Every structure is written in C-alpha cells, then in structure tokens.
Amino acid sequence: MISFDEAFDKVMQHTQDWGIETVDLLESTGRVLAEPVLADRDFPPFDRSTRDGIAINFTAIEKGRSTFPIEGVLSAGMPQKTLSSSEFCCEIMTGAVVPQNADTVIMYEQTTLENGNAIVKSIPKKGQNIHKKGSDASTGTVLLQPDRRITAAEIGVLATVGKSSVSVKKLPKVCVISTGNELVDVSEIPLPHQIRKSNTLSLHAALSKECIVPELLHLADDKKVIQDSITKVLQENDVILLSGGVSKGKFDFIPEVMESLGVKKIFHRVAQRPGKPFWFGVQKEHNTQVFSFPGNPVSTFANYHVYFVPWLYRCLGLNYPKKEVILDQVVLNDLPLTRFVQVKTYLEKGKLFAKPIEDGGSGDLASLSKSDGFVCLRPRQQKYKKGELVSYIPA
CATH class of the missing domain: 3.90.105.10 (Molybdopterin biosynthesis moea protein, domain 2)
Structure with a gap:
C-alpha cells in the first residue's frame, strides 16, 4: 500500500x-x-459611437458654437458618411460609424433638438463617447x-x-464499467438482495461536464466474461473507468484479469479513505489507462474527482486549480490514512468555509447530494482546528 x-x-x-x-x-x-x-x-474596425446623440467637430465648440444644423441621421450598419462642415452635426446612434470630419459625440440628454437644429447645453470633452478604431x-x-x-x-x-x-x-474515448451480480438496471425493481446501478450513471454525468460521452458497460462477476469483455474494451478505448472488483473478495477478479491482459499495474491499494483498494494501471500496447475504483458509491465518486479530473486536465494542457477552504469545525484524522471528507461550502464575509457532512461511510450514496466536494486531510496526531485552511476538491 x-x-x-x-x-x-x-x-x-x-x-x-x-x-x-x-x-x-x-x-x-x-x-x-x-x-x-x-x-x-x-x-473595433472603425471609430464607433458609444452613445445615442449628435456627432460634431470639436473645433466648432472651441470657436464658441453651440447650435448645429442637423444634416443627417446615422445608424449602426450604415457606411461611413462625411460631415460637410464643422458648422453642422449628424444625429448618430450607438454602434454607428463616426462620420469623417467629426471627432466628438454628445449624448441626446446634453442637447435640445428643435427646428432641425441641435443645441448643446453643456461644453463637452473633445473625443468623448467614441470607441476608437483599433x-x-x-x-x-x-x-x-x-x-x-x-x-x-x-x-x-x-x-x-x-x-x-x-x-x-481531442478528448479520450472512455468506457465506464461496473461489475457485480447484485446490480440491476435503473428501470428494474430490485429484489431484496439487489441494488440499482448508480456508479456508472454518476460517472457518465461527471464526464459529460468534460464534454466526454462514455460507453457504459456492466459485467457480471464471472472471470471469463470479464476477461473477454475487457480484452475488447482495451483495444477500443483510451481510458477505462471501472467501479468494483478490486477489493480482496473471492469475486474481485479485476487485478488478476488486468495482469493476464498485459495491463501493467502501477499501484494497488492506497492509504486513503474512501477508496483504499484503488487500482491503477497502463496497457502499453494500446496506451490505455485503467482507473479501477472500489465499488462503493462514495469511493468511486471521490476517487474520480481526486485522481481522474486532475489527470485529464494535465493531459489536455489545462491548469487544475488548487483550492483551499476554511474548516468551520474541528476534525480529527489520527488514522494512518489520508481522508477525503465530504463538505458543504459556503461564503461568509468574502471567505469560503467548509462544513463537514456526516455520512454513513463509503456506501452512503445519499450523502453525496448534501455535499459539493471533499477536503483532503492528511494523517496527523493533532486535530485540524476550526478556522484552519485545508485543500478542497470540488465535486
């Protein structure tokens, strides 16, 4: 480990x-x-008016002129016109091309229009209300x-x-696989010893946020079926995300099958909770990466966000943002394991706080809907204090 x-x-x-x-x-x-x-x-590709009003040549203002005969109306989309003289003005709408021989736009609110003239009520600034070309x-x-x-x-x-x-x-071609005889389709009514599939659908939804639409596959706890199916999947995909089959049970065939198919184990079992049985490997022949998560819902969900998402970002040349939050209560992690604790974050006085969510362990699927991520707490003897800054993994 x-x-x-x-x-x-x-x-x-x-x-x-x-x-x-x-x-x-x-x-x-x-x-x-x-x-x-x-x-x-x-x-912008031209001198553009940023207000509805009139376009003038500022030299007229400098000479004391305040009344301008209106010689046209300019709207956005019209070719550029020319102001015939500094004694005249053009009405101009927002987004229109400022006419040649004009260098200032005065808002309607600062003018009075009467008898075909525009009367300027206050002295403008030269060049105002024009978004200059380039x-x-x-x-x-x-x-x-x-x-x-x-x-x-x-x-x-x-x-x-x-x-x-x-x-x-390009995005990877991904296959999401669940294993286990106890799993039935969402549309079925499970028997007392069965449960509906959820992990693969959660992963499908999570991958859709990354614009990836995976293939979904379910395999029974049959070694030959698993081996035959994964042989094909390895050839056709860049990434396999598995849920289940990596613990120490008699029907957890994934590590053995992967070895038989030439998938090199990089590691199996990590000192963490949830997700201790996490298995990761690479098949060099097809350059396929295999992330095999434990089957418990929280384990699968946490390990996807802790490992796969940062890995995908790095593959795509993106910087995975490192985030921190402030604990709003004391938390103890004196186990020799890194813990990923579910939290609900909230803003208070401009700071991001995290409230730990009580859950029933890695099988407590309902707890995921109450949280929006995990805090990463490495093992230590002293308690994590209220107000302490810790790493946060959004989910």
Missing part, C-alpha cells in the same frame, strides 16, 4: 496526448482550444491563447474573428 501523495504523483506521471481535431464553432463550447486566435482586423486590438493581435477552456466568452471572440470552425484538443 502506498501513500496518497505517491499514488497521485504516479497517476500524473502517466498522461496522454490524444491529438487535435477541428470542430464547428457551436460544438466547441467546453472544449480546450488548440490554436492561437488572432484579430483578423482592428477592433483601441481594443490591432490586426494580428493574439486574442486567445491555446490551452484554455472555451466558454461563452471565447465563443463570442471566435465568432467575431470569423472562426466558423475551431481547432481543439
């Missing part, structure tokens, strides 16, 4: 690179950008660097520069 820190480091040492692919713009949300995105023209970015400026998650904000930038298709990091 190895420590949590050793196990985590070993997982992080076995990253993969699945390459790059091109997807349609609207399919890129949530994906990881794989190319720099450049401005294809100046931003002030945000000039042609060729890098607007987005690669290795960042594409959100709604990035979609807007990509659309603005005409990227109807986008280069993104």
Whole structure:
C-alpha cells in the first residue's frame, strides 16, 4: 500500500496526448482550444459611437458654437458618411460609424433638438463617447491563447474573428464499467438482495461536464466474461473507468484479469479513505489507462474527482486549480490514512468555509447530494482546528 501523495504523483506521471481535431464553432463550447486566435482586423474596425446623440467637430465648440444644423441621421450598419462642415452635426446612434470630419459625440440628454437644429447645453470633452478604431486590438493581435477552456466568452471572440470552425484538443474515448451480480438496471425493481446501478450513471454525468460521452458497460462477476469483455474494451478505448472488483473478495477478479491482459499495474491499494483498494494501471500496447475504483458509491465518486479530473486536465494542457477552504469545525484524522471528507461550502464575509457532512461511510450514496466536494486531510496526531485552511476538491 502506498501513500496518497505517491499514488497521485504516479497517476500524473502517466498522461496522454490524444491529438487535435477541428470542430464547428457551436460544438466547441467546453472544449480546450488548440490554436492561437488572432484579430483578423482592428477592433473595433472603425471609430464607433458609444452613445445615442449628435456627432460634431470639436473645433466648432472651441470657436464658441453651440447650435448645429442637423444634416443627417446615422445608424449602426450604415457606411461611413462625411460631415460637410464643422458648422453642422449628424444625429448618430450607438454602434454607428463616426462620420469623417467629426471627432466628438454628445449624448441626446446634453442637447435640445428643435427646428432641425441641435443645441448643446453643456461644453463637452473633445473625443468623448467614441470607441476608437483599433483601441481594443490591432490586426494580428493574439486574442486567445491555446490551452484554455472555451466558454461563452471565447465563443463570442471566435465568432467575431470569423472562426466558423475551431481547432481543439481531442478528448479520450472512455468506457465506464461496473461489475457485480447484485446490480440491476435503473428501470428494474430490485429484489431484496439487489441494488440499482448508480456508479456508472454518476460517472457518465461527471464526464459529460468534460464534454466526454462514455460507453457504459456492466459485467457480471464471472472471470471469463470479464476477461473477454475487457480484452475488447482495451483495444477500443483510451481510458477505462471501472467501479468494483478490486477489493480482496473471492469475486474481485479485476487485478488478476488486468495482469493476464498485459495491463501493467502501477499501484494497488492506497492509504486513503474512501477508496483504499484503488487500482491503477497502463496497457502499453494500446496506451490505455485503467482507473479501477472500489465499488462503493462514495469511493468511486471521490476517487474520480481526486485522481481522474486532475489527470485529464494535465493531459489536455489545462491548469487544475488548487483550492483551499476554511474548516468551520474541528476534525480529527489520527488514522494512518489520508481522508477525503465530504463538505458543504459556503461564503461568509468574502471567505469560503467548509462544513463537514456526516455520512454513513463509503456506501452512503445519499450523502453525496448534501455535499459539493471533499477536503483532503492528511494523517496527523493533532486535530485540524476550526478556522484552519485545508485543500478542497470540488465535486
């Protein structure tokens, strides 16, 4: 059995690179950008009015003029016009191109319109209310660097520069497998000795947040069935996430089957709770990573977020954010194990606190709905104090 820190480091040492692919713009949300995105023209591409009002040449104000005959109305989307003389003005709407020979926009609220004239009620500042051409970015400026998650904000930038298709990091092909004769489908009414499948569906939902749609597979506790099925799965997937079959029971065949199929064991059993029987290995022939979690619901859920998510981020070139929270009560961990304690976080006076959730152990599935993550508490004799800062793993 190895420590949590050793196990985590070993997982992080076995990253993969699945390459790059091109997807349609609207399919890129949530994906990881794989190319720099450049401005294809100046931003904004013209001097743009930021207010509804009138456009003037400021020299007229300097000469004491306050009344301007209106010679036109400009709206967004119209080609640029020219102010015929500094003695005139044009009405202009937000987003419209400022006319040539004009350099200042005065809001309607600071003018009076009557008899075809605009009367300025207060002296403006030269150049006010104009978003200057190229002030945000000039042609060729890098607007987005690669290795960042594409959100709604990035979609807007990509659309603005005409990227109807986008280069993104490829995602792994993942198979999620549960084992156990006691498991039945969600739609079935279980017998007294049975339970409905939940771990694979929880993992499916968690993976969907990463834009991954896994294959789901359930295997009975039959060594040959498991061996035959996993042989095929190893050939067709980049990652296997297993739930169950790695403890020391007589029907826990996963470690033995993996060895027979040439999957190199990196480690088995970690000094942690929940998830002590966690098994991790790699099949070099197909470069398939195998995360085999214990079958208890909290164990599977915790180990997925503790190990797999940071590993996936590193594979995709993303920085996994390190987060800390403040404990709102005393917690003891004098066991020789790293504990992942379920918590509910809350903000108070601008600080993030964590309240530990009482649970019934690694089989208490209902407790997961009461928490939003785990705090990582390494073993020590002294208690973790109220107000102490500890590592937090969102889930």
